[in-house]
Structure formats: C-alpha cells, structure tokens
Amino acid sequence: MATIVIVTVGTRGDVVPYVALGSALRDAGHCIDVATHTSLRGHVESAGLGFVSLPVEFSTGPDTRPLTVRRFARVLAGRWLDIGRAVAAASVEADLLLLGGMGWIGYHVAEARKIPSIGVFLQPLDPTREFPPPLLTTRSLGAWGNKAAARSLRLLGQLPFARQTAALRHELGLPAAGPTAMFRRMEAEQWPVLYGFSPAVVPSPPDWPVWRRTIGYWWPRADAGLSPTLQHFLDDGDAPVYIGLGSMSPPGAGDLISRTLTRLGRRVVVQRGAAGLSAGQRNVLVVDDEPHAALFPRVAVAVHHAGAGTTAAALRAGTPSVCLPFTADQPFWAQRVAAIGAGPPPLHRRALTPGRLAAAIASAGGYREGAALIGSRLATEDGVSQAVAEIERRLPVQ
Structure with missing residues (x-):
C-alpha cells in the first residue's frame, strides 16, 4: 500500500475528476489524500478520501467579478508560498505526489522529499506542433509557431510565481533553480504526465514523447441522483x-x-x-x-x-x-x-x-x-483504470 497525495487547484470541475481517480486508487489498496480548497472539502470527504486544505479560495458568484485567467493567477500567486508549505506538510509520509495542472508547486516538494511525482492534467499543456497552447488561442500559428508559443507561454506563466517558488526551494533546502532549469530537468528525467481526457476528443500529438500519455476521462462516480x-x-x-x-x-x-x-x-x-x-x-x-x-x-x-x-x-x-x-x-x-x-x-x-x-x-x-x-x-474507454495502472507502475518499491 502506498500513500499518495493528489494536489489540485481551481474550481469544482478541477477537483471532481481527481476525486474519481483517488477513489479508484483507494479501491486498489492505497491511502489517498486530496489537497485542495476548503470550499470543495465535501466532494473529497463524501468519496471517503482524506482531505488537506490549501490556503486559497476563488470566490465566484453573481456578486463577484468573473473568474478570468488573470484574476485566477493573481489570487493564486498571492498565496503560492503558503500553498507550497501546505503541500510540503501534507507529503511528509507520502510515497508519491500526483499534481494537477496548477498543482506543480508539488514538483519542488517531491524533489525535496526524494519521492516521485506525476503530472495528472485535464488540459493539453505540453508544447506540440499540432495545435497552439489552449490558454492562448485556438488559431493555429503553424507547426513551429504552435510549439514555440507553448514554450514561451509556459515560461511566462511561471513569472508571477517565481519569487515564491524560489523562497519555497530555499525553505526546503533545495538549490536555486528558475523556470527554465525546472523544465529542462523535467525533460531530462522524462517526467511523466497522464492526461485525463479522451484521444477521441483530442488525439495524442505524434510529437509528444511516450511519457506523455492521453488515456481517457476520469469520470465521477454516478452515486447521486437527480432531485x-x-x-x-x-x-x-x-x-x-x-x-x-x-x-x-x-x-x-x-x-x-x-x-x-x-x-x-x-x-x-x-x-x-x-x-x-x-x-x-x-x-x-x-x-x-x-x-x-x-x-x-x-x-x-x-x-x-x-x-x-x-x-x-x-x-x-x-x-x-x-x-x-x-x-x-x-x-x-x-x-x-x-x-x-x-x-x-x-x-x-x-x-x-x-x-x-x-x-x-x-x-x-x-x-x-x-x-x-x-x-x-x-463508452468503450476506461481512463481511470488506465491511470491507476500507469500510476502503480511508477510507484517506488515498498
């Protein structure tokens, strides 16, 4: 049995698939904690999973400003160091960290803990010639432009968090390493990423390496009925x-x-x-x-x-x-x-x-x-089972 911490940041839709994945891993015999927002605690605990609170919330509703990408990043950056500390505290006994698209602060925690981590993403975040970065545009920039834009956006996206990330690395006793060094290290160590969407919806780009796997959706359990x-x-x-x-x-x-x-x-x-x-x-x-x-x-x-x-x-x-x-x-x-x-x-x-x-x-x-x-x-795909198999294959020997 392994102790696994899943780190996910965002709104309800960014948590529900990870609860489904965590439930399947628990059924496979592992101890699962999900680190996310207190407002989403009920989704985690109702599935019988352990909950860890991350010190950040994104207020939404008719009386608040729309939750745009810019506002999301600003709120997140303001609490980034505290989020990193919370992940570090939650992973003291962990054997593996599973990191959502905005949970990558855990990559540094895993390095300090000397345990593996795996990206578990719900959007295609890796650079490819096939399409431009989803957060930038839907209009193709050409094969070279698509890949270059994704790499540039990935680096620029680190800038609001760079100072806090450096502070966390210092607190964890790690050497200084900026965003460029982090991405180079990920490539060198073939850091694995599992994508929780269907290749029937987004075909896996041929220029992605084998350690980037598109394996199917992680459907929530259909326990709740309609009112x-x-x-x-x-x-x-x-x-x-x-x-x-x-x-x-x-x-x-x-x-x-x-x-x-x-x-x-x-x-x-x-x-x-x-x-x-x-x-x-x-x-x-x-x-x-x-x-x-x-x-x-x-x-x-x-x-x-x-x-x-x-x-x-x-x-x-x-x-x-x-x-x-x-x-x-x-x-x-x-x-x-x-x-x-x-x-x-x-x-x-x-x-x-x-x-x-x-x-x-x-x-x-x-x-x-x-x-x-x-x-x-x-209906023919079982992304959760595939994800569990891939994750268990990468677990350290107990």
Missing part, C-alpha cells in the same frame, strides 16, 4: 434544453440568457451557477447543482461554457452542445466539440446575441448523430 423536482420536470414532457455556465461566468450572462429564453418557446432547465441565472417562464425550471451524468442524457441540447468537465459530460451523454466559451481553456474545448461534429461552431462573447444563441440551439439537433457517435466511443 425530485428536476426528475418530475423531466418526466413531464419532451426532453428540454439545458443552459448552465458553471463557475466562471461572463458579465451580462444573466440578461443574455433571460432574453434568449423568451425566444425559445421550449422546455428549459437552467442551472443557476456563478452567474445567478434565473427565469420566470412557466416551462423553465431553475436548479442548483445537479449531477451532469444523470441529467445530460435526458436533455435535447446542452448549452454551456465549454469547461473541460461539462464538455466531457455532454460528450459522454451523446448530447449536442452549444458552447459559449468565455475564458481559459474554454475556447479550446468549444473548438474540439465543433471539430468532432458534436455541436455547431462556438458562439464567442463579443458576437453573442439572444437571436444568435436561439438560432444555434435550434440548429443543434442536426449534430445529434455526431454527438451520439462520440458518446458511443467514450
């Missing part, structure tokens, strides 16, 4: 449209959705989310958190922000998506939905109007065959 109110609504008529914008909502989203609803004339389930969406129409039901795994197979179209987890749930359900990407990796996932024929081209914020959104929803039925095809493909 009685939602279940009754779904049973009481035709399959509705779903509209939800998750934890990162653009300004004016509530007004846009409200004006769109008056045009649709269809049954709709609206998830309140960070935008505080609401509706007064008789054929519209407003809900709070509901399990997407149970809801999306029951809806005709899923209108969403193209966050990684929501996009994956819609694809798994074989439900067409209408994507309204706003920030971060959302434009990338929205583009992938269109590329694989599971939904119309994404509607970007600057060109978004109630009329265009209503038209996209009306057109989404034409993508049902493509969505069903990718859903059947995902």
Whole structure:
C-alpha cells in the first residue's frame, strides 16, 4: 500500500475528476489524500478520501467579478508560498505526489522529499506542433509557431510565481533553480504526465514523447441522483434544453440568457451557477447543482461554457452542445466539440446575441448523430483504470 497525495487547484470541475481517480486508487489498496480548497472539502470527504486544505479560495458568484485567467493567477500567486508549505506538510509520509495542472508547486516538494511525482492534467499543456497552447488561442500559428508559443507561454506563466517558488526551494533546502532549469530537468528525467481526457476528443500529438500519455476521462462516480423536482420536470414532457455556465461566468450572462429564453418557446432547465441565472417562464425550471451524468442524457441540447468537465459530460451523454466559451481553456474545448461534429461552431462573447444563441440551439439537433457517435466511443474507454495502472507502475518499491 502506498500513500499518495493528489494536489489540485481551481474550481469544482478541477477537483471532481481527481476525486474519481483517488477513489479508484483507494479501491486498489492505497491511502489517498486530496489537497485542495476548503470550499470543495465535501466532494473529497463524501468519496471517503482524506482531505488537506490549501490556503486559497476563488470566490465566484453573481456578486463577484468573473473568474478570468488573470484574476485566477493573481489570487493564486498571492498565496503560492503558503500553498507550497501546505503541500510540503501534507507529503511528509507520502510515497508519491500526483499534481494537477496548477498543482506543480508539488514538483519542488517531491524533489525535496526524494519521492516521485506525476503530472495528472485535464488540459493539453505540453508544447506540440499540432495545435497552439489552449490558454492562448485556438488559431493555429503553424507547426513551429504552435510549439514555440507553448514554450514561451509556459515560461511566462511561471513569472508571477517565481519569487515564491524560489523562497519555497530555499525553505526546503533545495538549490536555486528558475523556470527554465525546472523544465529542462523535467525533460531530462522524462517526467511523466497522464492526461485525463479522451484521444477521441483530442488525439495524442505524434510529437509528444511516450511519457506523455492521453488515456481517457476520469469520470465521477454516478452515486447521486437527480432531485425530485428536476426528475418530475423531466418526466413531464419532451426532453428540454439545458443552459448552465458553471463557475466562471461572463458579465451580462444573466440578461443574455433571460432574453434568449423568451425566444425559445421550449422546455428549459437552467442551472443557476456563478452567474445567478434565473427565469420566470412557466416551462423553465431553475436548479442548483445537479449531477451532469444523470441529467445530460435526458436533455435535447446542452448549452454551456465549454469547461473541460461539462464538455466531457455532454460528450459522454451523446448530447449536442452549444458552447459559449468565455475564458481559459474554454475556447479550446468549444473548438474540439465543433471539430468532432458534436455541436455547431462556438458562439464567442463579443458576437453573442439572444437571436444568435436561439438560432444555434435550434440548429443543434442536426449534430445529434455526431454527438451520439462520440458518446458511443467514450463508452468503450476506461481512463481511470488506465491511470491507476500507469500510476502503480511508477510507484517506488515498498
């Protein structure tokens, strides 16, 4: 039995897949702790996993500013040293660290503890000639430009954290090493990364080395059912449209959705989310958190922000998506939905109007065959089991 600490930073969608992975590792006989935000503690402990609090929170909601990439990085950088200390304290007895995309401070902790670490990412973060860095653009810069841009963005992304990272390395008794040295070391030691999304959605780039593995989604366990109110609504008529914008909502989203609803004339389930969406129409039901795994197979179209987890749930359900990407990796996932024929081209914020959104929803039925095809493909994959096998293969000999 190994003691494994999973480090993940972000919103709910950045934690749920790791809870699924941690649960599978626990079932395989390992002791699992998940280090994340206190506000997400319930997701961890309800799965029977150990919880470690990271000293940072990202406030979201209708009365807060949108959680943009810039704001996310600023909040995170302000607590980076304290986060590193928390990871160091949590890993005293650890045999292995599993590090989410924004949990890479644990790489330095693992070096100090002389234990292995593995990247467990939900977005394609490694440079490749095949596509540009998802956090920068969805427009190809050419083979050389795509790879160069990803390398440059990766280094620039370290700058807000460089001083605190250097301080942590000093506290841990490690020699000074800047971002360039860190990435060179990762390449030299063939630092492994497991990608928790499907190669049917993002084919593994041929220029990625073998220690970068795209192995399939880490689906949450389908323990929770739908609320009685939602279940009754779904049973009481035709399959509705779903509209939800998750934890990162653009300004004016509530007004846009409200004006769109008056045009649709269809049954709709609206998830309140960070935008505080609401509706007064008789054929519209407003809900709070509901399990997407149970809801999306029951809806005709899923209108969403193209966050990684929501996009994956819609694809798994074989439900067409209408994507309204706003920030971060959302434009990338929205583009992938269109590329694989599971939904119309994404509607970007600057060109978004109630009329265009209503038209996209009306057109989404034409993508049902493509969505069903990718859903059947995902049903054959078991990313969690593959991840467990890869992780156990890299565990130190007990």
